[in-house]
Amino acid sequence: MAKRTVTSTVHCDLEGKITYLSDGAQEIFQYTNEELLGKERVSVFSPGLVVLGHVPRWLKQSVTEGHFETDTVFVRKDGSQFAAHIRLTPIIKDGVQTGYIGLTTPLPDKSVEETMPSISMVTKILSWLYITRSPFLSATIVPVLLGTALASWLVEGDTKIGMFLLTLLGVSFAHLGVNTANDYFDWKSGADQANVDYVIPFSGGSRMIQLGVISPQGMLRTSLVLFGAAAIIGAYLATTLEIWSGVGILALAGFAIGFLYTAPPIRLAARGIGEIGIMVAFGPLIVAGAALIQIGSIEPKALLAGIPTGLLTAAIVWVNEFPDIKGDAASDKRTLVVRLGLKCSSWAYLVLALLTYASLIVLVLTETLPTQALAGLITVPFALYVTRQIFINYESRAIKDAMAGTIFLHFLTGILMVVGIWLAV
Template structure:
């Protein structure tokens, strides 16, 4: 197996494991005692942690799926430097979106009111609420990350053309306005926005950058990944229902209620499986069906109110499906 994949596989599950420490206890929220900022090293650690790096696999995986398709169909012409820059660009944009989301959720009060949060999955990073960073520092940091990602994206556009620019603009606007006014998440559009920004757009954009076109199969791949990443947002939103409703953040789980939303989680998994089965993708892509194994347990735990188990199982499902797609496209 490719050494790069061996290195990457553990990272796919880092977010799923991050709610527990090595003693099986819930992880503590960030504090000024740990993130004191008195040394340069600690300051760097603070800003890295505030970007929630364990969750960046949600954006890296769709780009890797796009790279896998480009590798399979590019007849050995894939540009490794462009592929790596595509990964770096999406990481910067995703990290910036995480930080900006914390900023606006602090402004609207939803994170402050969230007493039923499942840290570190829901309720934000808690860096603002626990006085590690100020709102202003968080806002500036998020803007800097998004700007860096956008600048790198402009270079990629110079290599990929106007259609890549359009994809990048749509993705960037979604990243900003997901939580900034008019707040797509507040209007029940968050799940669609996330499916686009962490599924369809990065997969299609990566294939376009590396192969110069977007075949129908790339949209299918993006749709599959997008459905499973939307499932992550959906299950993460369930414990936030009370706080989101109080803050006027009317996500779809808020509108449906916790019990119905828990059952509807199954719809994402079934839809994803149907896309895998019905897609015009190579037979090796069906390996992704193995990734759905944790999905049943995720739904069961969600319905039973065990969201501390349901959330990591959903993360694991997304990671497994994506990795199995990559393996199926590259090696089968």
């Protein structure tokens, strides 16, 4: 008697969210419609490194050539892997692509080892960039540059390039430690599992635990290693420059805010004060810390000078919380966006933008910053454009453009301020 062949048909939208699951798919992958439809992405069926290293190219090729076929490896609900053949085709409605169809046929005569796509060294390196969310390091680079430039202006001295580079490296390690710690604690609290509306790569964490690229304990260990590396660099700077008290105060304050942002029992984000903590940590604390390394003391002007970039960093976190609102609410992560709702939070974003530029003007008028720092005001029209996009799309997936725009707004405004300050030296 011939062995029955079961095939799987899965439909997904352009973001990979599953919209249809055939009976065969439920049998092969061991999931039910209730578990997946409108909740999970198709990445749940594949090994994480295959998703990172191959799936985007496969999908692109299916569009350009009309379909794509290959042998690969899939993952069942129980974690077991199996060899299969996949055929991908785009879903086209009225001339517009709306998603993809995946037709999967298990290959019982082939082994996982035979069909596992090769994972390049580039993919393995990229996986660590995803795990640590390194692309968000602009939130650290800008305030370090700002504090360093401000120090040169305040004392009219040369920049200690070596110390600047060590500062940048140390603060970057700390930032990545915060990112990975937040991923771990959001996983432990169930916030990431409850979040089915995340927008890659801006919200919902790295998703690397969900993809199986790294275990929860591996994420925590990574965080501790990164914090340890930051501590070693901080200790070296403090010892070499004999500024232990200043480094200790700023470093401990920054660590407390970053680690306790999602770590129990404090969970600053869940208490509705996480955004304020982010503003302080990624604004005044980093700017003052970078200036401290150059000057040797904590300057009040440096703390105040960090307010504009701190507000814009808070704006990044703020808009990134919009798509996560349902998942955050379901896991009792009551951020300010959850508490205010999307419409009021759109107005709050406008307030953050206005406060950014108002604080910059006040800092110049009080001679905390040189007049040239007003170069940061050049981005006002772009800030208004991004804000308008938020008001239009706060309930839409199209808010992704505003999320990317806010990151660029932070970077450009900060860099223009840095250039202005250095021109004043």
